Amino acid sequence: MKNIPILFCLLGVWLSAQEQPDAREIVNQMTRLLNPASSRSTMTQTIQTSSGQQRTLEFDMYTADSGRSVLLRYNRPTSVKGQTFLMLNNAEDIWTYFPRTRRVRKLASSSKNQKVQGSDFNFSDFSSSDMWESDYTVHLVGDSVIHKDRCWKIEARETPSNDNDYPRIVLFVRQTDYSPLLMWYFNRDGRHEKTMTFNHIETIDGIPTAKAMHMRNELEFSETSMEVIDIDYHWTPPPGFFSERNLKK
């Protein structure tokens, strides 16, 4: 009789362990959340210039095919109003349009993993990515609390055949809704190079949406912030919207 409470406790622990989803499932849920079918948003991005000043850029971002197609058009500052980037096939193909010269240029395919001008984000950060599925094995390493939210702590390690900039990434995913709250990127030297945080998460059209994202380069002390001013998940792209021809329109 004395052992009954202990047995109940053990049963509880076992049941709760059974309820814990596996790391792959958590990461897949998170990827789905980050890549809705289509969206239209207005965002700001703050970069640091080579003179050490903060410059805020505003752009409209359109996504479709669960983030595989992305169009990014700058509204501010005046100097680059209308400059547009089109990323297709998970940013494998990138074009840019310059309104002052009315010319479209295709960027080198290697640009995908390069920084978007002046920021600490890569082009691939803007598009949907199957990298979690194809490039990394993931493991649940424990629980953690970030800003009072209980999170799964997941470690993603590069699969042997890959050559990513970050062979190790640690993710903290909120247990209540699969929103990522924090990501640590470790470079090939094993050093913590970048930290990405997702803040001000609001549920918009039923989708938890981080209205502020912050990328900090821990080695270069540069920081880039992005804020969502407005987002619409019901937007449907008109035919031919994500095409090179549409860039000039």
Add this chain to the structure above:
Amino acid sequence: MRKKILTHIAEFTSQSPWWMLGIILVITIGFALLAERLEFSTSITNLMPQDDPMVKEFDRIMEEYAGAASMMVVAEGDPETLPVFANTVAPRIMDQKQYVKKVDYKLPRDYYDHHALMLMKSSDLDNTGDLFTDPNLTGFLTHLNDSFEKEYIQSDEKISGQEQEEGVLRLLDGIQSFTDILTAAVDAPRPGQGEAAAEAVLVGDEYYRSWDREMLIMQILPDFSWLDVDKDVAATDTIEAIVKAAAEQTGVQAGLTGIIPLSRDETMSVMNDSWTYTIVAILLIFLLFILSFRMIISPFLSILALILGIIWAMGLSWILVGKLNLMTSMMGVVLAGLGIDFSIHIIASYTEMRQRGEDVAAALRFTLAKTGQGIITGGLTTAAAFLTMVISNNSGMKEFGLVLGTGIIMTMVAALVVLPTLLVLRERLLGRAGRKDRPARDVSYRRLGQTADTLARYWRWGLAGSILITLFMAWRAGQITMDYNYLNMEPVGLESVKLQNHMIDKLNLSSDYSFITAPTLEEAYDLTRRAKKMSTAGMVRSIADFLPPESEQRRRSRRVEEIRAAMEQAQVRKDFSAGEYQTLVREIDRLEMNIIEIQDMAVLGGQDKVYLKTGLLVGVVPEEEDTTLQHLQRELSAKMPDITRGKLSVLREKMDALTPAQKENLLSFQQEFAPAFQSKVLAMANPEPLTIASLPESIRNQFVGKSGKDFLITVFPKNNVWELRFLKHLSQDLEQLSPRATGMPPVFYRLMGYIAVDGRRSSLLAVLLIFLLLIVDFGSWRKALLALSPLLVGMIWMVGTMELVGYQLTLLNIMALPLIIGIGIDDGVHIVHRYNVEGNDAHRGVFASTGRAILLTSLTTMIGFGSFRYAAYRGMGSMGMALFIGVGTCFVATVWLIPVLMGWWQRRNGSGAQGGNPDQS
């Protein structure tokens, strides 16, 4: 034993003061002669352990390579005048053979003229090689546009790295010159324009200049090590005079920066400072003395005793260390602040005894026998705290501990020997003069005594209050932030610092670079390649820039041969067809568009210098919203009449409406440009293999060791190395790159590591040693703990107060923490000693008398350190203010905590406020 010696000194002094004075004078003359030999050095490596491999490697590089240490001339002015200044001043500086090995201010033109294409990367040759295959104006512009579109637009990150950004700026600068010449040639043709244009696009500016060409830098390679401070000062003074004279003659602004002028400026500033604040501190202490003791002669005698003590200490320092370093240079003022304390205790006790009616001999006996014991304990604990630093690895702290520890003992001995002698002589002289000494007035601080008594009586409240305050202060102390920028420690307004910052701002170039040596050429290539990948490296310079690896040379050689063959076969056109005029117009239009696109990318990427440079060429879109761009546009508007139209825009408009005469001019230009371009490219397209032997001497001296078997790689940091977080990453990167990495930044970082480790070790040892000394002195661990408690609490209050008043921790004021251990212990020691003499319930008497003495000693020490506040060298100021606060909080903690704890112990022994002894509890 101690009491016996002190009593003997008192008796001998009161009986034979003239003899004593004679002995003192002989000793002082001896030490003064030794003190005169003391030298002074501000070198940072002098603070490091001299057997540290990083320091050894640094010193070796200084000896081996011409380009290791530097002095930079930074000139600003009209772009046309700056080369005149450079060519005027360079030979004059070179004449200073005793200091200067070489002045480097131009590209090694001859080498570039004959090997430029072999120095281009294979990938660049593939992408842009066509640029060198057609010498005609239309062909050149077409290829230029093609290469622009391949190189900088199709690959997005091409302008984002610093090295790439510099490359783009250099290319744009060549286009700017080309545009200027072509625009002038269209309207007013002159001979030489075609050749100048060809040179502009193929070689570019041969001087090291900023994007707007309004800043020019020249590197002076000295013939001495910057560790030789005397030469730093002499060479900087001499060269600065030459530079200023040439600047005035040519109408530009110019000055010196780099490690050597900075070392001179710091040396002069610290030396000037240390004299100024030593004198100010002594005057203020003298004034305080007069006000508190209401007498003039005795304070004067105290100061005299103190000065003799400092002379003794300096003489001993010469025997022990030979020269003062950056840290020990402030020994004079530290000893003035601390050494005067001994005199205050002696004067306080002596005047008190005289006031009680004791004669001179009895008053002196009591003073030395009773107060002297406290003085010795206080002096020895302070000295012990400093002397624990002798275990340090870094020479700076080791010498600091040794010099200050022994210095404290010397000033203490001087106070115990010199001051009583002077007091006796004064009394004798007054007696002989037939004047009757006025009875000393009661100068005890009764209010302080009353306060202590009240605190002892209401010890519960006092204890609760002190715990609450300590908890609050500990919380605030935890909030204190660190100022990581070492340049904030430098004096304000130093020209060398200002020019350095200006240089970083305009050229993205810091003079504080790091070095790695490689024993083989292959390793030099490998290290260069890996260094370029470092996220903390802005630019890497090595032999690889001038001597590519053989395999790479073979690849390049093939391409260079192709280019050469193409150029040899190219026809120089003597005439332009109508179609060619149209092609020319179209290509200039296309060039403008390419540059506009580079500008747009630069706006998004934040590459401000590229934005400005492209602005000069193609103008900018007037910015309505973004303040950073508006600021840049204001900078542009000072350089161009209409910021929406650049030089290339003007040329394009001109080309759109060419008159027949202008077409003729253009043809003349083509006829001169094309052959010049062709012959220059043919000279540059030299596929001959490059070897160490073919390198010009200037390059060899810079990158190849004297033995010829060792190669230097220079890493220019991306950011300001005086920002300590960046410095940490840079140093870690360099350490990972090679164990031989050295240079000012990693040496400085390692020094900080030594200071941190040594500081922690010596602080712990100091507390332990002081505690043991106090146990031996008081014969009781409880009393030892009682004397120690105000120090421990005072240190928490100190950091908490610093945070409350808005101070940050700095590299220098963090050293105040171990220092305060030695300084702050004195108050508790003297009070507990006095309790031993007066009885454990004599709160009122102890604090009215010894409380007054420790108040005065604290105030004098605070004045000593507080005077640092006005030091031009702000690092000293930050440390002085930390110690100012620390001494104050230790005093307050002593006055508050000791009566409270004594009251508590009395209560625990059930003796109320009238008895009890901590030892019995």
